[in-house]
Amino acid sequence: MKDFKTERRPQESQACETSTGRPGVGASEQLDARFLESLIGYNARRAALAVISVFLEGMAPFELRPVDFSVLSLIHHNPGVTARQLCNALGLLPPNMVGIINQFEQRGLLERRPHPSDRRAQGLHLTPQGHALMNEAESTARALEEGVAHRLSPKEQGTLKSLLRKIYL
Amino acid sequence: MKDFKTERRPQESQACETSTGRPGVGASEQLDARFLESLIGYNARRAALAVISVFLEGMAPFELRPVDFSVLSLIHHNPGVTARQLCNALGLLPPNMVGIINQFEQRGLLERRPHPSDRRAQGLHLTPQGHALMNEAESTARALEEGVAHRLSPKEQGTLKSLLRKIYL
DNA sequence: TATTGTTATACTCTATAACTATA
DNA sequence: TATAGTTATAGAGTATAACAATA
Numbered sequence: 001m002k003d004f005k006t007e008r009r010p011q012e013s014q015a016c017e018t019s020t021g022r023p024g025v026g027a028s029e030q031l032d033a034r035f036l037e038s039l040i041g042y043n044a045r046r047a048a049l050a051v052i053s054v055f056l057e058g059m060a061p062f063e064l065r066p067v068d069f070s071v072l073s074l075i076h077h078n079p080g081v082t083a084r085q086l087c088n089a090l091g092l093l094p095p096n097m098v099g100i101i102n103q104f105e106q107r108g109l110l111e112r113r114p115h116p117s118d119r120r121a122q123g124l125h126l127t128p129q130g131h132a133l134m135n136e137a138e139s140t141a142r143a144l145e146e147g148v149a150h151r152l153s154p155k156e157q158g159t160l161k162s163l164l165r166k167i168y169l
Numbered sequence: 170m171k172d173f174k175t176e177r178r179p180q181e182s183q184a185c186e187t188s189t190g191r192p193g194v195g196a197s198e199q200l201d202a203r204f205l206e207s208l209i210g211y212n213a214r215r216a217a218l219a220v221i222s223v224f225l226e227g228m229a230p231f232e233l234r235p236v237d238f239s240v241l242s243l244i245h246h247n248p249g250v251t252a253r254q255l256c257n258a259l260g261l262l263p264p265n266m267v268g269i270i271n272q273f274e275q276r277g278l279l280e281r282r283p284h285p286s287d288r289r290a291q292g293l294h295l296t297p298q299g300h301a302l303m304n305e306a307e308s309t310a311r312a313l314e315e316g317v318a319h320r321l322s323p324k325e326q327g328t329l330k331s332l333l334r335k336i337y338l
Numbered sequence: 339t340a341t342t343g344t345t346a347t348a349c350t351c352t353a354t355a356a357c358t359a360t361a
Numbered sequence: 362t363a364t365a366g367t368t369a370t371a372g373a374g375t376a377t378a379a380c381a382a383t384a
């Protein structure tokens with residue numbers, strides 16, 4: 001009986017836009033984080049955590065964590081996909097995928113069907129409820145995206161995603 | 170006796186640059202991940218994981234995880250900083266900071282000194298060995314950065330960091 | 339009363355080993 | 362022999378509660 005994540009707000013670490021670095025601080029105030037802020041990895045992680053925090057809150061009504069949303073979205077757009085394919089696409093390990101899929105099956109959001117050509121595998125398909133939920137959830141995700149990126153113009157948002165892809169592809 | 174992370178390669182989930190979305194897949198091949206790839210959060214998390222993977226490997230000689238590097242870098246540039254300040258700056262919780270600092274103290278990289286104005290707190294200072302290690306480690310971090318961002322021009326790298334900061338600040 | 343550092347502990351996430359059934 | 366799915370379990374990461382010393 002696993003109930004859903006209970007409104008955990010992970011202590012959003014405040015900004016720290018330090019610019020006047022003086023060496024002998026020792027007291028309170030802001031810290032000199034200029035070196036860390038010069039690293040792409042640090043900025044990417046901070047941004048990802050900020051977005052995930054918003055996502056976690058906005059998706060709570062659907063009881064979907066980010067990983068849940070990713071899995072369901074891929075099944076939504078790739079009916080008949082196998083668990084193995086989902087693992088490869090999302091960087092998850094098979095043993096950890098089992099529970100995710102079981103949970104969705106118990107919630108009536110998807111069903112396992114025999115795979116047409118490989119009897120070891122099983123094709124995953126959303127139920128009508130699953131499709132309805134994901135239509136709403138993806139719409140919500142788009143709306144949350146706007147909230148997160150409201151300081152960026154549409155062009156900047158495209159640039160950001162393009163540059164990020166150049167990092168991980 | 171906690172030994173260091175043993176060469177864990179977290180199964181770098183391959184690209185999935187799908188572009189020809191056809192609805193009835195059901196088989197093998199690449200998946201249609203276009204919706205996920207349209208989300209900033211998804212791209213930021215993927216990029217952060219890719220960078221962290223490189224960072225983890227490149228920092229192994231120093232036995233520094235990303236969080237360790239962040240903590241030591243802030244102490245390096247802010248001598249006398251308190252544990253509480255580090256927690257606020259990095260989004261860590263105090264109980265989890267204790268072990269990190271203890272580990273560094275046992276390795277002879279830093280020392281706790283009495284805080285000049287608050288006897289509850291303690292100022293954190295790197296030892297000469299700590300400063301020497303961080304000089305090398307930060308230099309290595311810069312080099313790793315180049316490997317991660319080699320598909321981006323210097324101007325693009327600046328743009329990326331600037332856009333990411335607009336997300337989380 | 340509030341805060342710093344700390345201990346103990348619980349929960350979540352991620353990883354490995356081993357099994358089954360099919361290929 | 363290799364692969365898809367599964368089970369059990371171990372480990373790392375992250376969270377809460379409560380305490381002593383000090384503000």
